[in-house]
Amino acid sequence: MTQPIFKAERVAVEDEYYIxxxxxTVVREHVYYPTRYGVEIAADLYYSKDLDKSTKHPGLVVGPPFGGVKEQGPGVYANQLAQRGYVVVAFDPASHSYSGGQPRYTGSPDTYLEDxxxxxxxxxxxxxxxxxRIGALGICASGGFALGATAQDARIKAVVTSVMYDIPSLAGMPTGQDRADQxxxxxLQRWADLDNKSSEVKPHYPSQAAELGSTMPDGFPTLPEFYDFYATKRGWHPHALANITEVSNLSFMNFQINSYWNEISPRPTLLITTKTAHSRAFSETAYEQLQEPKELxxxxxxxxxxxxxxxxxxxxxxxxxxxxxxLK
Structure with missing residues (x-):
């Protein structure tokens, strides 16, 4: 029996919004394809206008920060790397933005790896x-997901992370009574979702461009630099207002994404961070867990x-x- 596909919403040209x-010199095409779960993914395909399609080229797949979309960071990276001769796919994760999947903003480590x-x-x-000759690149949370995907998908021959976050490890940090309370x-939120016939999700950022500010209000539930990106004209996107549904956090609290990172070797890894990035420790910890060849x-x-x-x-x-x- 054929399984149904949760269809992505096809973006119209007049609705396109890129930061x-x-x-x-670059071509960008909207593309759609299914995951192994039958959810249709919306993505953008980038390549150079002078790319010779009669021969074969290296390919890259690029994932977004947690709650981000392809029109933000992934597109920035794809636009640059396409100029350097790569064929690049920048995608929206399942249940996010123009990709299919219900409930909206649902997330789990397994589905992010499948993306x-x-x-x-x-x-x-x-x-x-x-x-x-296919490589993977993950930005922020997708850095951890890219490593997890590479550990289980031998077709990925090399992987780069940029200012990575390891969301499952972060979610799994609470212990004892703190973990039990969470x-x-x-x-109990699962009961509430059933009773309300909708999944609880907490938007962090303004839903309208007209509401964008320049200074983070007191008590805003995020780090100032995230506000400076997602809640200002610099990086705001109407489909990047939240991360995941509340009950999705249960999956992250019970998932060890880094269990087999050491088995990525002999495929190479490059972990990129900055001297002052607040996320630097995630890259440094991942570097210690990986085997050669690796570079921080x-x-x-x-x-x-x-x-x-x-x-x-x-x-x-x-x-x-x-x-x-x-990717020779």
């Missing part, structure tokens, strides 16, 4: 992509979110050299 300008493998499925069947509250690259001072969109700070030459060497 960056597409380079004049990467589904992107590999898609890019690997393109006639002009060499399926033996489990109790989230378990600590860039000069920059905020965590600067590596979402600041093309003058993100070390694209370093990323390009890593993939060129390891």
């Amino acid at each position: 960056f300008d597409l380079d004049a 990467f493998s589904a992107a590999v499925d898609f890019i690997g069947i393109l006639d002009y992509v060499d399926r033996n 489990l109790e509250a989230l378990s 690259y600590i860039a000069p001072a920059a905020d965590h979110v600067d590596f979402y969109d600041r093309v003058d700070l993100i070390p694209f030459d370093k990323i390009d050299a890593f993939f060129k060497e390891n």
